[in-house]
Amino acid sequence: MKPKCILQDKVIRDAIQGCKNIETKAGDWDLVTEFDKKVEEILIHNLAKEFPTHKFIGEETVSSANHLPELTDNPTWIIDPIDGTTNFVHSFPFTCISIALAVEKELEIGIVYNPVLEQLFTARKGRGAYLNGKPIKSSSIEELEHSLLCCEASYATIENIRDITLGRVEAFVSVAHGIRTMGSAALTLCYVAMSAAEGYHTDNLMPWDVAAGVLIVREAGGVVVDTNGGEFNIMAPKVIAAGNHKLVNELVKLIKKADAKTLQKRLIHEATI
Ligand code: IPD
Ligand code: CA
Ligand code: CA
Numbered sequence: 001m002k003p004k005c006i007l008q009d010k011v012i013r014d015a016i017q018g019c020k021n022i023e024t025k026a027g028d029w030d031l032v033t034e035f036d037k038k039v040e041e042i043l044i045h046n047l048a049k050e051f052p053t054h055k056f057i058g059e060e061t062v063s064s065a066n067h068l069p070e071l072t073d074n075p076t077w078i079i080d081p082i083d084g085t086t087n088f089v090h091s092f093p094f095t096c097i098s099i100a101l102a103v104e105k106e107l108e109i110g111i112v113y114n115p116v117l118e119q120l121f122t123a124r125k126g127r128g129a130y131l132n133g134k135p136i137k138s139s140s141i142e143e144l145e146h147s148l149l150c151c152e153a154s155y156a157t158i159e160n161i162r163d164i165t166l167g168r169v170e171a172f173v174s175v176a177h178g179i180r181t182m183g184s185a186a187l188t189l190c191y192v193a194m195s196a197a198e199g200y201h202t203d204n205l206m207p208w209d210v211a212a213g214v215l216i217v218r219e220a221g222g223v224v225v226d227t228n229g230g231e232f233n234i235m236a237p238k239v240i241a242a243g244n245h246k247l248v249n250e251l252v253k254l255i256k257k258a259d260a261k262t263l264q265k266r267l268i269h270e271a272t273i
């Protein structure tokens with residue numbers, strides 16, 4: 001059964017093929033539609049009715065206030081009303097609602113729902129992860145050479161991180177079975193959780209992109225660390241997620257090596273101009 005709080009998933013399913021009012025936020029690549037705002041409004045309204053003392057961190061509320069609140073010890077719902085807005089705008093069916101509950105700064109509940117493909121991923125801390133009610137387990141593949149790896153190539157459009165992003169993409173392509181860049185961080189994490197992919201990496205995310213997915217990966221037996229290999233920080237997410245410890249460590253090393261190569265190229269370029 002679907003959790004009550006996501007019952008307005010029909011809004012997304014009905015709207016995905018139709019016309020949308022599209023606005024841009026930080027740039028041409030950062031889109032928002034009236035449906036992102038509508039879904040967030042309904043979610044917060046419904047959850048607040050049920051849990052009047054709880055706090056909320058929702059993407060569109062934060063964007064309009066232009067202020068990211070601190071995560072406190074209070075129970076806090078971290079909400080992405082539509083993760084994969086660019087996919088949604090293009091009617092590409094890889095889009096979802098992502099909702100997490102953090103208590104004392106620890107992730108307790110994660111819900112990710114793709115209303116188009118009707119895939120509901122859920123997790124509770126200590127109680128495993130599920131797809132449509134059936135338990136899921138992350139991949140046991142430990143070698144990069146046998147892995148399908150996911151990343152976010154779209155950051156190559158941002159001038160100051162273009163070379164770093166492309167360097168990492170090149171490193172992934174040259175070592176893995178294949179790479180995928182799917183446009184929804186939340187769903188990509190769930191695909192790592194269900195062993196459809198072995199690993200995922202991206203920097204430049206926000207808490208709502210990953211909060212639910214990170215718990216789902218961990219509860220499926222997977223591992224999530226910060227890009228430098230340290231502890232993952234929910235409020236400033238830089239993510240390496242993988243099916244197991246061995247592969248996460250391999251990814252940390254691969255990214256370090258790719259960055260060193262990129263920085264070396266920068267130095268050479270600077271010395272020659
Ligand atoms: C985006 C997606 C995408 C990631 C972007 C996010 P949105 O979220 O998760 O995969 O690369 O950084 O902003 O804007 O579609 O909710
Ligand atoms: Ca967005
Ligand atoms: Ca998002």
Ligand code: CA
Pocket residue numbers: 036059080081082083084085
């Ligand atoms: Ca969003």
